[in-house]
Amino acid sequence: MIQRVLIANRGEIAVRIIRAARSLGISPVAVYSEADSEALHVRLADEAVLLGPAAAAESYLLIDKLIEAAKRTGCDAIHPGYGFLSERAAFAKAVEEAGLVWVGPSASAIELLGDKVASRRTMAEAGVPVTPGFDSDNPSLETFLPEAGKIGYPLLIKAAAGGGGKGMRVVREESELAEAIEGAMREAQGAFGDSRVFIEKYVEKPRHVEFQIFADSHGNVVHLFERECSIQRRHQKVIEETPSVALTPELRKKMGDAAVEAARASGYVNAGTVEFLLDEAGENFYFLEVNTRIQVEHPVTEEVVGVDLVAEQFRIADGGTLPWTQEDLRQRGHAIQARIYAEDPANGFLPAAGPLLHLEEPVGPGIRVDSGVQEGVAVPVHYDPIMAKVIAYGPDRESARLRLIHALEHYVALGVPTSAPFLRDVLAHDAFRDGQTFTDFIPTHFEGWKPELDGIKEIALGAATILPEKKQAAVMGEDGTAELASPWSTLGNWRIGGDQ
């Protein structure tokens, strides 16, 4: 059994994994960069190892340092979380070669599925429906131009190594193709170190419906039903829910079977997600990709199916057998998650960073907050700006929705703009209430959104005039990240372990 795990990540997912490890009696070891020395995941772990400077390329992305840290701290396993190295086959391989347990799918499955081009081919062969598209081993404008004409516009350009909307572009007409390919290749190169892109038919007004899959190393594969993640900005999900209002029991079974088939075709073990697009009519679905890691939106599945997916990842990585057959699994009630990002929704969702001067998180029946931040610690500029996820569970969709709206009114963060006020308005919109959730939801209903501040500006100005109290002096870090002189930082270098 795994005794001690190194968590090669930061933020809310590192905190989530620490909690799952604790529930199994596994000792969690954190890693951190210089920008994260006071971060929540560092505080909650049994031991923490400094990797290097703030830039991810000099800290969280250093495979050798991570493995060395795991060995030095007596770990027998590594959990990669999501993002960073989680979908790098080279990391999975290096972990296994170092004699450590990799909490995730095999390096070969990651390699196959991480390459969107190779996975499309595999799925098509296995009979999983894919969108019409074109890929080339040598992509360039010259190779794409004639093929794009054949597929027809609008088109979607995607990064072969992609994920999270990076390196993705919608092209509505031929005149936009050149600039879009150039931009997508550059962004893909920057984000993944791999500039290859491919094109496929852009399915208009689809829903994003994905299936959670789980497989053990003894040949058992199940799905844990769907998550609908149609509410997206910049191709990134911001609200996720399960069940999806768009699935009939028949369609759910058909898509679930396809997801299990996708897992089998790729020799998958551990937790994964098979993503599909469902067309506007709710009739045809197309394979998008498999995410070979735990997902940001996994909590809604946990709430509705009644499982701990991260704890299960540890058991399966340890050689365990799946604790459920497909027949054991049921959906009960409804769950909706809102991702709280440090960003300015009134200004093109620009990522933001800054000191978290004040933080209140909601509580109450059916409310779960998976958070990676805390008051008095800056949100650094260097990483994905996710701060927390607020999840509401209810016996039905409407009660979950109303609980989440109320919870977001009580998510108060000062010092850095967040998506919370925007997401509350999204949830309160009639089209969301009525389940009219398609991936164009935000541009359709919320273009140019501004917070509704009329009538309370005088109240706010009054509060600004009398409330702020002289807190301890704030200081700015060298890299421009603001850091607060919080009571925590006055404790000095209290890190346990590490190489300081």
Next chain:
Amino acid sequence: MSRAEWLIDGEKQVVRGDVRGQRLTVTLDNLEPVEGEFQRTGTGQGIWQVNGKRYQLAAAEHNGVVWVSVDGRVFTFKRATDDDMAGGAAAENMIAAPIPGKVIKLMAQVGDEVEEGQPVLIVEAMKMETTLRAPVAGRIAALKCAEGQQVDANVPLVEFEEGEE
């Protein structure tokens, strides 16, 4: 009695707040005073009941900017300084990065005429590309950055001469 000066839409706004017993009265320039029962509930926090409605308030200050939440709706107010009053309008004629990042592409040169909203440069921050556009129609007067350069937030990168319209 507290008194503060805020920079609102380029204008200075003086606000006075007076807490007496459990009543808070706020007076803004040229407006009727706002008053109601008030209770502090924590550091930088309070509940204020105005015209029968209770508002949950929280406020905190950083670098001359005060952040306020009213029932989860967030405002930022900048304290007015003499500098703001002197050169407030100049900011319209330049582009600055909203957060620190790297300039990955420049799409215009000094002397180019650009339309309002035309893409001028792309900055990458937090692994996302952000296109920065001309705030006004006009001619590019100066480029203060180069491709590949790391830039700080709110530092002018491109300056414009406004076109005649």
